[in-house]
Amino acid sequence: MILNDASTIWLFDYDLTLYFESERAVLNSLDRRISLYVQKILGCDFEKAQEIRKEYLRDYGTTLAGLRAKFGVSPDDFFDFIHEPEFLIYPEPAPQKREFLMRLKGPRYIFTNGRSDWSRTGCKRMGIYDCFRRIVGLEDLNWEGKPQISAYEKMESVLIEDGVTEKIFPEKIILLDDSLKNLKPAAERGWRTIWVNSSLEPKPNFVHEKVENLIKLGIRNEEC
Structure with a gap:
């Protein structure tokens, strides 16, 4: 205790x-936006972008850290894109x-x-x-x-x-x-x-x- x-x-x-885990749809909505941003930067298909998102998360701690290391992306450009409220789910x-x-x-x-x-x-x-x-x-x-x-x-x-x-x-x-x-x-x-x-x-x-x-x-x- x-x-x-x-x-x-x-x-x-x-x-x-x-x-909580029971509200994973919240995180899933954000992860989808992250994958779409990866797709935009790399010009790959969505399935490949999802793989790369997970790879960067594993290897760099965050997807953003991987994108910064490899492509020099702007953090605010990244977050402005993934935080578009109309595409996201929020907790109750x-x-x-x-x-x-x-x-x-x-x-x-x-x-x-x-x-x-x-x-x-x-x-x-x-x-x-x-x-x-x-x-x-x-x-x-x-x-x-x-x-x-x-x-x-x-x-x-x-x-x-x-x-x-x-x-x-x-x-x-x-x-x-x-x-x-x-x-x-x-x-x-x-x-x-x-x-x-x-x-x-x-x-x-x-x-x-x-x-x-x-x-x-x-x-x-x-x-x-």
Whole structure:
């Protein structure tokens, strides 16, 4: 059970973490736009573009990172294309998520590999946007997201700049993420890690806890 006190710093990934596997259609709608952008840049067919999107995600951490490395694409051009709202699906209102988040005593952040407008719009649709102190999006990470070490270093610097803490105590930082490759560098920094995943796959040693979705997380309150 995770300790819940005012000194705990909660970092949430957005996709498949703040909304659940049951709403995968949300992410699928975004992935389709990403594949279409890859198709536009490479001039290939859609099926090939989907393969390349997944290849870049695997090899570079994000599709954008692969496109930047190979073709020098502009991050804002990429996100302006994939975030066209009329082509996207957003999560449903989620009062239960709001109730859970508001029970968490420490500061809450979104730490995402997407540009912040995607998670901001989704959180507003769910009714949880004001539960977070700030969204730290890819634009705040110099376009180098998780699992790049620089992303975690930048997140720590944000916490200090925001006055959340004067010094980083890694054991006080909790990252919830659906991606093991994003959790491993966090664990290596001493952060606590929670894998949000509904499969039966056992958690690796660097994961402190695995939950089906965030509202299944057990927390223990303690006065600070």
